[in-house]
Amino acid sequence: MPHELAPLPYAANALEPFIDxxxxxxxxxxxxxxxxxxxxxxxxxxxxxxxxxxxxxxxxxxxxxxxxxxxxxxxxxxxxxxxxxxxLMAPPSGTGPSGALLAALNAAFGNLASFQERFETAGMGRFGSGWAWLTVTQGKLEIVSTANQDNPLMGKAIAGCDGVPILGVDVWEHAYYLKYQNRRADYLKAWWNVVNWNAVARHYEAATR
Ligand SMILES: [Fe+2]
CATH class of the missing domain: 1.10.287.990 (Fe,Mn superoxide dismutase (SOD) domain)
Known part of the structure; x- marks a missing residue:
């Protein structure tokens, strides 16, 4: 089979208590x-x-x-x-973005809190199932969202947006329903605790190289 399911990069309980x-x-x-x-x-x-x-x-x-x-x-x-x-996730470390990525987030969105709020709004605004993304397009950071399993790499004609994803959150109910039931907003707020900012920084570097 050409495509395989890789194991999780951490134990299934590693993201507790934020993701069960x-x-x-x-x-x-x-x-x-x-x-x-x-x-x-x-x-x-x-x-x-x-x-x-x-x-x-x-x-x-x-x-x-x-x-x-x-x-x-x-x-x-x-x-x-x-x-x-x-x-994009890792056991909670209490660390946030730093360096060039933090500077770019501040430049694009004012500050980290304002970026997070706008990203959560994109996740909340996705009706039904889909994803919210932070993308890089010609060096510029953008927040977009896609329906179902679409991805910005599929391009505007299919996904309704483009750019290279450097962060993405799954807002399908299967990602949060057991712990958060219908409270997608609570899931999105909790999710920041398990974001692997080192991975996001690597994606940002690769997308702006
Ligand atoms: Fe999913």
Missing amino acids: TQTMEIHHGKHHATYVANLNKAVACTEVLQTKPLDDLIRDLASAPEAVRGAIRNNGGGHWNHSFFWK
Whole structure:
């Protein structure tokens, strides 16, 4: 199978009490695993698709055969988004962004608190299922959101936005419902405690290089 589910980069209970163990187990072991299995089914039709890296699959959806384009959009997006998401989190460390990333956040949004508020608003404003993202477009930071498993890398015509994601939060109910029920706002506020700012800084550096 060309696509595989990597293990979580930490124990399933590592993000407690902000993200509970059972949510992590089901989210990774069931939801993400299903995206991977269905992506493998979707790309099984041609050798070209089978050998195409995940990044290229989602950046170049337009060239996928129409019969499997929707399946690649949903499941390739799901695989990319979740693989990115796990690495964006880490056990609570109490540290925030620093250096060039903090300077860029301050320049774009005024200060860290104002950035966080606007990011949470993007997550709250996404009706139904989807993601909120912090992206870099030609060196500029932007907050956007996408529906379902769409990703800014899919481009404006498909995802409604573009740019290179450097941070993203899953606002599907499966990401928070067991612990927070319908309180998406509480989940989004708690989520900052487990953001891996070192990973975000690496993404920012790569996107602005
Ligand atoms: Fe998810």
